[in-house]
């Protein structure tokens with residue numbers, strides 16, 4: 493354990509203009525998060541640029557009796573990066589990424605975004621499996637798990653974490669890895685931001701080449717049948733293939749038949765991450781068994797694939813997300829999904845789903861805090877709108893969508909998609925045994941629950 497270099501001192505003398513207080517010119521822009529639903533007023537936004545500054549701010553906050561929140565990319569749907577009257581440790585300035593292409597390792601700052609990581613890795617033909625929208629923060633995503641296009645082939649982002657530099661709530665700076673602070677390393681991979689502020693992520697990289705990317709669109713009248721065909725295909729697809737689906741209002745794109753534009757429709761999309769020449773053959777059985785009304789075929793670079801969703805979920809809109817795992821997506825489950833798609837209340841909302849398993853399920857369950865590795869599907873009802881008067885309508889649709897899937901739910905949920913904390917407790921997400929182990933790690937590393945603005949796991953000291 494390294495002693496912090498800086499003692500606790502006043503943030504103003506430590507950070508100068510990078511300490512942003514209520515009333516400062518930058519205050520409103522610095523307290524804003526991606527989801528416009530959250531309008532919180534912190535006591536201070538501390539824009540730290542290294543682990544020593546993070547340590548000093550943590551010590552100062554403790555001495556002042558202030559709670560602390562941590563901001564990576566500010567993308568969490570629940571807006572946990574910023575809390576009323578708390579000190580925000582904003583890591584945005586710590587966004588550098590260094591890549592060693594020979595050992596295939598990236599070292600990323602705690603505030604890096606996925607686009608920072610992708611920009612540094614893809615120039616070497618490499619990538620770390622991560623999420624699908626490039627303005628998402630690497631910090632929150634990795635600590636909660638990290639699903640994305642490469643997860644079936646190679647596993648989650650947290651499965652690629654090989655070491656982390658962590659500033660503990662008492663200000664100590666430690667290294668967590670398979671060799672040091674193993675219990676912390678276990679908890680960081682799925683347990684979220686409960687245990688400390690990660691200022692450096694060391695990540696294993698993989699080779700990536702061009703991606704064969706094909707989409708089909710279906711009128712809702714044939715969507716049930718297409719989902720049944722998808723379910724038959726998904727369980728047998730090769731590991732190099734990742735398939736996702738969405739129910740949403742069809743946009744005004746050339747490849748979408750005019751009669752479907754502006755109507756709720758089903759989209760199925762496949763990405764092939766093997767050798768380019770084999771992609772079309774691997775995807776063909778999907779669209780043979782479920783012939784679409786419109787079709788888009790393209791070959792993309794991995795970086796372009798990662799940026800495809802960047803414009804559909806802009807910062808500042810209002811969002812409500814509820815999600816669950818599903819055991820099945822065919823039969824009556826398909827009908828329930830299509831009915832929820834028909835009932836969609838905003839042209840910007842969507843129901844997104846994907847088949848998981850593959851490498852995600854192959855990682856030993858006890859090896860990390862990430863739960864529910866065996867779940868076949870994940871489904872997310874993402875409501876998006878702009879007018880605050882409509883909050884109740886769209887929130888209700890998202891909740892009702894997930895509730896309507898009750899009979900086919902696999903149990904648990906993905907911590908990074910939890911906005912409805914009152915309805916989805918951390919104990920339910922992780923399961924009792926894993927939750928107890930996380931609570932014990934919390935008691936060791938954050939016994940005063942200084943880091944409580946997150947999907948919180950309160951500390952519990954076990955006697956046995």
Ligand SMILES: Cc1cc2nc3c(=O)[nH]c(=O)nc-3n(C[C@H](O)[C@H](O)[C@H](O)COP(=O)(O)OP(=O)(O)OC[C@H]3O[C@@H](n4cnc5c(N)ncnc54)[C@H](O)[C@@H]3O)c2cc1C
Pocket residue numbers: 526561562563564565566567568569571572573583602603622623624625628629630631632633634635636637638639640684685686688689690691805908909945946947
């Ligand atoms: C548009 C969009 C697309 C998404 N796509 C995906 C996807 O494809 N796959 C997927 O798995 N998830 C996805 N997510 C969910 C995403 O993983 C979470 O929203 C995650 O919390 C975002 O991380 P962040 O750093 O931006 O969050 P922030 O809001 O900054 O932080 C959320 C929490 O994470 C913790 N935290 C963040 N950084 C650190 C750090 N360095 N040290 C300690 N604690 C930290 C804190 O507890 C904080 O409260 C998506 C979210 C959005 C909004």
